[in-house]
Amino acid sequence: xxxFSIDGKEVVAKRGETILQVARRxxxxxxxxxxxxxxxxxxxxxxxxxxxxxxxxxxxxxxTPATPDIKVRTDSQALYTHRQNIMQLYDVNxxxxxxxxxxxxxxxxxxxxxxxxxxxQEFSAKDQYRPxxxxxxxxxxxxxxxxxxxxxxxxxxxxxxxxxxxxxxGYKSRIIPKDAPTLDCTxxxxxxxxxxVGALISSDFKYTSNxxxxxxxxxxxxxxxxxxxxxxxxxxxxxxxxxxxxxxxxNEFEFETxxxxxxxxxxxxxxxxxDEEAFGRALEAFEKADTIRFSSFITNEEALxxxxxxxxxxxxxxxxxxxxxxxxxxxxxxxxxxxLYEADLERIEKSDFLILVGSFVSSDNPAVRYxxxxxxxxxxxxxxxMHPIEDDLLKPVVTKFVKYEVGSEEAVLxxxxxxLLDEEAKEKIGKKWFEELDIGYLSAESSVGxxxxxxxxERLQRQHRFKKDRCTLILGEDLYTHPRAENxxxxxxxxxxxxxxxxxxxxxxxxxxGVALICDLDEEGGEYTIGYNAKxxxxxxxxxxxxxxxxxxxxxxxxxxxxxxxVVPTNVALPYEGxxxxxxxxxxxxxxxxxxxxxxxxxxxxxxxxxxDFDDLPNEFFNDGTEHRGYRLxxxxxxxxxxxxxxxxxxxxxxxxxxxxCEPVLQFSPFTHKAHQLHxxxxxxxxxxFSVAAKLEDxxxxxxxxxxxxxxxxxxxxxxxKGTVALLGTSDLGVEYFAMQGNxxxxxxxxxxRVEP
Amino acid sequence: xxxxxxxxxxxxxxxxxxVKIEPYPKTPWEKFKRVVRKxxxxxxxxxxxxxxxxxxxxxxxxxxxxxxxxxxxxxFRGIHRLLRLLESGNERCIGCGLxxxxxxxxxxxxxxxxxxxxRKIPTExxxxxxxxxxxxxxxxxxxxxxxxxxxxxxxxxxxxxxxxMKEDMLTPLDKxxxxxxxxxxxxxxxxxxxxxKKTPLAY
Numbered sequence: 001x002x003x004f005s006i007d008g009k010e011v012v013a014k015r016g017e018t019i020l021q022v023a024r025r026x027x028x029x030x031x032x033x034x035x036x037x038x039x040x041x042x043x044x045x046x047x048x049x050x051x052x053x054x055x056x057x058x059x060x061x062x063x064t065p066a067t068p069d070i071k072v073r074t075d076s077q078a079l080y081t082h083r084q085n086i087m088q089l090y091d092v093n094x095x096x097x098x099x100x101x102x103x104x105x106x107x108x109x110x111x112x113x114x115x116x117x118x119x120x121q122e123f124s125a126k127d128q129y130r131p132x133x134x135x136x137x138x139x140x141x142x143x144x145x146x147x148x149x150x151x152x153x154x155x156x157x158x159x160x161x162x163x164x165x166x167x168x169x170g171y172k173s174r175i176i177p178k179d180a181p182t183l184d185c186t187x188x189x190x191x192x193x194x195x196x197v198g199a200l201i202s203s204d205f206k207y208t209s210n211x212x213x214x215x216x217x218x219x220x221x222x223x224x225x226x227x228x229x230x231x232x233x234x235x236x237x238x239x240x241x242x243x244x245x246x247x248x249x250x251n252e253f254e255f256e257t258x259x260x261x262x263x264x265x266x267x268x269x270x271x272x273x274x275d276e277e278a279f280g281r282a283l284e285a286f287e288k289a290d291t292i293r294f295s296s297f298i299t300n301e302e303a304l305x306x307x308x309x310x311x312x313x314x315x316x317x318x319x320x321x322x323x324x325x326x327x328x329x330x331x332x333x334x335x336x337x338x339x340l341y342e343a344d345l346e347r348i349e350k351s352d353f354l355i356l357v358g359s360f361v362s363s364d365n366p367a368v369r370y371x372x373x374x375x376x377x378x379x380x381x382x383x384x385x386m387h388p389i390e391d392d393l394l395k396p397v398v399t400k401f402v403k404y405e406v407g408s409e410e411a412v413l414x415x416x417x418x419x420l421l422d423e424e425a426k427e428k429i430g431k432k433w434f435e436e437l438d439i440g441y442l443s444a445e446s447s448v449g450x451x452x453x454x455x456x457x458e459r460l461q462r463q464h465r466f467k468k469d470r471c472t473l474i475l476g477e478d479l480y481t482h483p484r485a486e487n488x489x490x491x492x493x494x495x496x497x498x499x500x501x502x503x504x505x506x507x508x509x510x511x512x513x514g515v516a517l518i519c520d521l522d523e524e525g526g527e528y529t530i531g532y533n534a535k536x537x538x539x540x541x542x543x544x545x546x547x548x549x550x551x552x553x554x555x556x557x558x559x560x561x562x563x564x565x566x567v568v569p570t571n572v573a574l575p576y577e578g579x580x581x582x583x584x585x586x587x588x589x590x591x592x593x594x595x596x597x598x599x600x601x602x603x604x605x606x607x608x609x610x611x612x613d614f615d616d617l618p619n620e621f622f623n624d625g626t627e628h629r630g631y632r633l634x635x636x637x638x639x640x641x642x643x644x645x646x647x648x649x650x651x652x653x654x655x656x657x658x659x660x661x662c663e664p665v666l667q668f669s670p671f672t673h674k675a676h677q678l679h680x681x682x683x684x685x686x687x688x689x690f691s692v693a694a695k696l697e698d699x700x701x702x703x704x705x706x707x708x709x710x711x712x713x714x715x716x717x718x719x720x721x722k723g724t725v726a727l728l729g730t731s732d733l734g735v736e737y738f739a740m741q742g743n744x745x746x747x748x749x750x751x752x753x754r755v756e757p
Numbered sequence: 758x759x760x761x762x763x764x765x766x767x768x769x770x771x772x773x774x775x776v777k778i779e780p781y782p783k784t785p786w787e788k789f790k791r792v793v794r795k796x797x798x799x800x801x802x803x804x805x806x807x808x809x810x811x812x813x814x815x816x817x818x819x820x821x822x823x824x825x826x827x828x829x830x831x832x833f834r835g836i837h838r839l840l841r842l843l844e845s846g847n848e849r850c851i852g853c854g855l856x857x858x859x860x861x862x863x864x865x866x867x868x869x870x871x872x873x874x875x876r877k878i879p880t881e882x883x884x885x886x887x888x889x890x891x892x893x894x895x896x897x898x899x900x901x902x903x904x905x906x907x908x909x910x911x912x913x914x915x916x917x918x919x920x921x922m923k924e925d926m927l928t929p930l931d932k933x934x935x936x937x938x939x940x941x942x943x944x945x946x947x948x949x950x951x952x953x954k955k956t957p958l959a960y
Contacts, residue, residue, distance in 0.1 A: 099853035099900050100877040124957035132875060207869050207877040210854045239866050239881045 006072045013066035020048055020061040023074065025624035030074050031083060031115065033090070033108060034148035035062045036194055037254045037625055038374075039157045042149050047086055047112070050074050058082065084116040092123050094197075095143050101198040105211040108196030109146060125171050135183035137203055137264055137677065138192060142174040145199035151175060151191035158257050160373030160397050161185040175199075186393060186665045188366065189263040193253040204264070204677050205248045209235055214247055218619050220560055220570040220629075221262040222297065222553030223668040225507035226345070226367030227562035228258050229619070229629060232266060232554060232573035243271075246554065246573055255625040259366035260666045265675035270542050272549035272578035279579050282530075282548045283587055285538035286313075290526035293318040295533040295738040296509035297542070297671060299558030300567065300609075301599040303511065303518040305585045306532075312590050316522040319515055319534075320742020321508055323523070324480040326516035328489040328505065334641035335493030336503070339608065340633060342496065343472045343504035344564040349374045351472040352381040353463045355416070355456070355501075358409055359476020362393035363665050365506050367563065368474065373397050382459045386412055386448070387478075388746075389660060389727070392720040400456065406654040406725060406746045408446035410484045413491040414648045415442055416473075419453045420460075425498035429645070436647055445651040471501045477508040481744045483652070490645045507563055509669070509741065510553070514561030517607040517633075532581070534738045540581070543670055545734065551576035552671065557597050557614065559630060567609065567630040569617040608633035654746060657694050659684070659704065659728040661745045667731040670738075682729025684713040684751075687721040694726075694751050701754040704728070706747055708740055712754060829908050832941040834891045836909035837884055839927040840902065840938075846930055849903035852879040856895035856904055864888035865895060882923040886912060897943035905939030 002013040006028050013022045018041070023030050033045035041063040049058035053071040058079070061072070073079075091113055098104045130142035149166060152175065156162045163185035167176045177183040191200050214233035221228045230251045237245040246266045251258040292306060292315045310317050333339050348354065348371035361368045375381045376397040385391065385398040388406045395401075404412050418437055426434050443450050460471070473495055479488045496503040507513040515521075529536040532550065539546030542553070555576035559567045585591035593599060600617070603609035610631055618628045663669075664682055672678050684702060686694070696702060696715050704711040711733065721727070725746070730737045782788040811817070820827055829835070840849050852869035864885040872878045896905050904926075928936045938944060946952075 099855070100851050104853075120954045121956045207852065207871040209869075210858070212858060213854065236866075238868050239883050 002066050002068050004066050004068060004070045004072065007074055016065055018062060019050060019059070019064055019066050019072055021624070022066055023061065023072075027623060028074060030061055031112060032062065033086075033112065033146070033196060034150060036150050036154060038257070039150075039153040042153055044147065044149050045086065047083055049079060049082060051076055051079060080116070083112075084118060087112050087116045087118045088121065089123060090146050091118055091121060092125055093127050093143075094146070097144075100207065101144070102201050102206060103144075103195075103198030103211070107198065128172055130174065133183075134203065135177070137187045137189060137260070138183065139201050139203045139206060140175060141199050141201075144197050145174060146197055147173055147175075148196055150194040150196065151200055154190050154194050154253075154257075155185070157377045158370055158374055159186070159188050159190055160369060160376075160393070161188070162396060164191065186362070186366075187260040187264070188258070189260050190253065190257055193251055193258065193263070202248060202264075209247050215244075216250075217571050217573040219554065219573060220562070220568045221258065222268075222510055222560075222570065223261045223265060223672055224259075224365050224367070225510055225512060225563045226365055227510065227560040227566075227568050227570075228262055228367060229256055229568070229621070229627075230258055230262055234573055244574055252621050255621045255627070257367070257370045259370075261366075261668055261672045261678065264666065264677040265668075265672040266554065267676055268552050268671040268674040269555050269574045270544045270549055270552045270576070270578075271574075272544065272551075272576070274578055275549065278548045279583070279587075282538065282540065282579075282584060285528075285530055285547075286584065286588055289315065289528045289530045289538070291316040291318055291522075291529040291536075293525060293529050293531045293534040293536050294515075295319065295741070296322050296507075296512040296515050297533055297553060297669060298511055298515070299553070299556060299570070299596070300511065300514040300518060300561055300603055301558045301596045302556075302581050303515045304599045304603060305581050305591060305596070307519045308590050309585060309588070310520060313588065315530075316524070316526055317519050318525045318529070319519070319521055321481070322512045322515040322519070323521040324485060324742060325505075325508055325512045326521055328480045328485050329516055331486045331489035332493045332496075332503075332505065333638045334643070335490045335645070336496040337493075337637055337640050338496075338635050339638055340565050340635045341503045341505045342635065343474070343502040344566075345371045346564075347470075347502055348372060348472055348474070348504070349378070351375050351470045352379050353460055353471040354381060354474060355384045355386065355472075356398075356474045357386045357412060357416075357476065358478035358482075359474065359506055360387065360389065360391055360660075360662050361474075361476065361506070362391050363663050363667075364477055364508075365563065366665075368504075368506060369394065382463050384456055384459070389721070389723055389725050393665070400459065402448055402452050402456070403723070404446045404448045405651070406658055406660075407482075407652040408442075408448075409479055409482055410488055410491075410648050411442035411446040411651055412448055413488055413495075415439065415446075415448060415450075415453050416456075417491050417495055419457050420495060420499045420501070422498075428498070429494060433645060433647065442648065442651070471499070472504060473501045474504045474506065476506050478745050480505075480508060481742060483744065484649055487646050487648070494645070504563070507561075511560045513563070513565070514559075514567075517561065517609075518604060531735070533735075535735055539735070540584075541735070543674060543734065549578045551578065551580055556580070557595075559600055559603075559614070559617070561633065565608075565633040565635070566627075567603070567617070567633065569614060569619050569630055571619075608636060610634075654748060656748050657751055658725045659706070659747050659749050660725050661730055661740060661743075661747070662727040663731050664727075664729045667729060669731055670734055673731040680732075681714060682732045683716040684726055684728050685716050685718045685721065686726035687723055688717060688719065689722070690724050690726045691715070691717050693724055696751065696753070703752050703754050705750040705752070707743075708736060823911075829910060831939075833908060833910065834893045834896075834906040834941065836886070836907050836912070837889075837895070837926055838905050838907040838939075839882065839923065840905060840936055841928045841930070841933055843933065843936065846933055848878070848927065849901045850879050850882065851901055851903070852877045853900065855898045855900065859894045859898045861892060861894065862888045862890050879923070882926070884926070893942050896939060896941065899943060902938065902943065905943070906941060907939075 006023055011022050011026050030048050032048045034042040048061045050061045051073040052059050133140040155164050164175050165178045167174055192202050214235050217232045221230050230249050232246050233248050234244045234246050236242045249263050249266045309315050383398045384400045386402040390401050492503055495501050531539040540548050540550045542550040554573045557572050559569050582591050582596040597614035600614035601611045617630045620628050698717040700715040702713055702715045782791050857865045857867050866883050867879050868881040869877055869879050
């Protein structure tokens with residue numbers, strides 16, 4: 001703890017904390033142009049200078065750590081003049097087009113120019129011809145750019161795309177795509193978010209609205225289980241149409257990162273009116289039905305309503321994907337002794353040794369990918385990625401890629417367990433299991449060499465020569481639907497219990513964790529099924545293609561249980577005039593609540609939820625970056641199971657044409673696909689090797705004969721992809737998508753070229 | 758005294774004088790005499806002399822509204838006009854939305870989009886004249902002198918939404934020559950050139 005003072009106020013800093021960080025935490029204002037709290041200090045603006053008593057000249061507060069007993073002054077005449085000069089230089093040749101600039105009203109340059117009263121210009125430079133660059137979702141106007149470098153740093157240090165860089169050339173400097181004629185990245189759009197001026201903007205939003213006209217609705221992203229904090233910004237659609245519409249999405253870019261699906265896939269709302277006839281038919285269907293099948297794209301409150309329906313009306317609840325995850329969590333709890341996994345995204349950011357098994361995170365859960373990038377860039381952590389397909393986007397941060405055969409996940413975890421555990425722990429679990437472990441066979445069948453496991457262990461030793469506390473094992477969606485998922489979960493639990501590793505089980509869909517905790521799910525359905533965003537005899541759909549319309553997740557208030565085991569609130573961005581699930585429950589006599597959110601305080605406390613009203617849930621970030629959204633679930637202790645873990649089963653073989661169900665980056669589900677900016681078909685993507693084996697050519701129309709019927713796809717060769725497994729995007733298949741989620745992600749299929757009828 | 762001075766002179770009491778008022782009649786006889794005197798004097802005809810003469814000459818000075826209209830002050834704030842650039846005929850409006858923002862009765866709405874050249878253009882522009890209070894803020898805030906007040910002062914109409922659309926307010930291309938600037942608030946003052954600090958240019 002370091003005590004010092006800023007402007008006479010006594011403050012305390014942690015070791016290594018900079019003056020600016022302390023000042024921001026304490027609410028003391030120091031102007032900055034280039035500082036971004038989630039990346040290393042950029043030091044390009046020099047606006048954050050302060051005076052320190054006894055030190056000659058100015059000190060850069062963004063990069064100077066606090067030292068004991070210094071007296072910092074953030075404002076003086078000299079500092080003011082210095083900052084004024086900087087602003088004057090920033091304004092040289094800056095186009096006077098605030099009138100039309102999208103950033104006007106929320107522009108750092110505008111604010112600081114006014115703050116430091118730059119009302120005339122003494123400097124000049126010869127202006128350059130700098131045409132606007134169109135980069136698909138993003139537009140770059142070099143003449144507005146002030147070269148603060150925030151975009152470059154965030155792209156490199158947080159996102160991991162490393163897609164843009166600065167072309168140095170004095171006054172001609174500008175941002176250019178790195179090693180490419182045009183921008184080729186994952187289009188997370190974080191560069192748009194961090195840009196302090198109007199240089200980087202969303203092509204779709206451009207010139208459609210001024211910043212001050214938009215109404216800001218704080219919400220949680222509904223696309224994946226990270227449920228990132230975001231703001232939907234709404235306004236009337238046009239002069240003729242007063243209906244509100246979402247114009248864009250913004251995020252708290254200082255503290256958190258949003259992926260492209262959240263940023264560009266915002267208009268998935270379902271505009272519907274009250275259809276009393278359909279509602280009547282729905283009630284009839286509920287009378288007839290004995291099963292409700294639903295997807296995990298729902299709020300906790302809706303999950304609770306479904307659970308109440310089950311308790312009081314005896315419906316069976318089906319959700320294959322959440323059921324698989326629920327079983328995995330249960331089995332995991334039996335060997336780890338905890339109801340929930342321990343790790344969260346912050347833990348990943350702070351870890352220095354990470355193993356990732358069974359997840360294609362760059363498209364499954366970009367928030368995990370960003371956390372991995374941060375941990376790699378900040379502390380140079382070791383990241384081991386184990387997967388049958390190498391994730392090209394993770395390449396820059398992954399220090400070792402280990403390929404295993406499709407279906408051999410059990411062998412991989414078994415070998416890891418064997419390697420990571422010490423003798424004492426093995427003794428405790430049962431020596432026999434380890435003695436029976438035929439490493440030679442496992443290694444041969446899974447094609448993970450013994451030397452590779454040895455290498456992983458050696459890297460772990462090296463990383464932890466000095467301290468030994470920050471290891472994380474991240475497990476993904478592939479494992480939950482694996483035929484041997486139960487044993488996999490037990491192995492994961494043992495790793496958590498007997499090693500320094502904390503485990504993260506990435507929830508596969510938006511609210512899979514919430515559904516798994518709240519609902520008592522069944523294995524088998526009955527005869528008449530009501531589908532809620534799922535297949536059924538009577539379909540309630542938020543996509544607008546069912547028998548009764550339901551609100552989409554940007555039209556609902558409620559909570560999600562996200563990857564951080566946090567219950568996060570989301571709010572209504574767009575009005576919904578039709579019927580909601582609570583109306584059905586009311587009509588069936590199951591709910592006595594007027595609004596769905598009255599269920600928030602009734603979420604099951606035995607699962608770790610707290611009896612807090614929806615309206616009392618906070619939804620913000622503090623000045624120092626602390627996330628203050630909702631609350632964290634309590635991780636409860638459970639009794640360890642006395643059952644021995646099963647020996648590793650014979651490994652299955654996946655020969656022939658194997659597809660991996662994996663959405664392209666920016667897509668998650670039919671909801672992202674519905675958004676107008678992301679409304680493009682998902683192709684079947686394979687490597688050269690795959691195309692040769694399957695006798696396909698780039699651009700072929702193919703028919704995939706899978707167990708879900710025939711799927712017609714466009715085939716594309718991705719030169720960066722390797723191996724014989726192709727990636728199949730399914731977000732464009734509508735309700736069919738939800739039916740696939742409960743199955744193992746790899747599937748042997750037959751592919752034929754499509755013949756035009 | 759001329760100009761402002763006469764208003765600034767507060768010492769006005771010296772110009773007062775007493776009005777001569779004949780004594781008020783007291784007895785009924787005096788009252789009767791006054792009635793007869795006033796009735797029989799030709800005061801009324803003297804008063805009407807000019808009117809009657811002009812009537813006979815058919816030299817009528819009444820403005821025949823609505824057939825005739827008086828010119829209004831150039832600074833009158835009438836129904837808005839959207840102006841064009843004189844040289845090119847392009848719309849002056851850049852779609853900045855400041856008029857929409859400043860409007861205190863919240864009656865202006867504007868839709869914008871990028872055009873094919875990547876410039877911001879207003880696609881639609883409406884003023885709800887049922888709400889407009891003709892305060893002139895929109896004309897004053899407009900950085901391009903695009904929205905100004907016209908001379909139109911007849912606000913009554915059968916439909917609330919009349920005159921509200923962009924095409925009604927925008928100068929038609931064939932009448933570009935007749936387009937007049939509004940000299941009220943928002944227009945450059947005669948000394949504008951002297952007040953501007955020039956930005957140095959490195960050309």
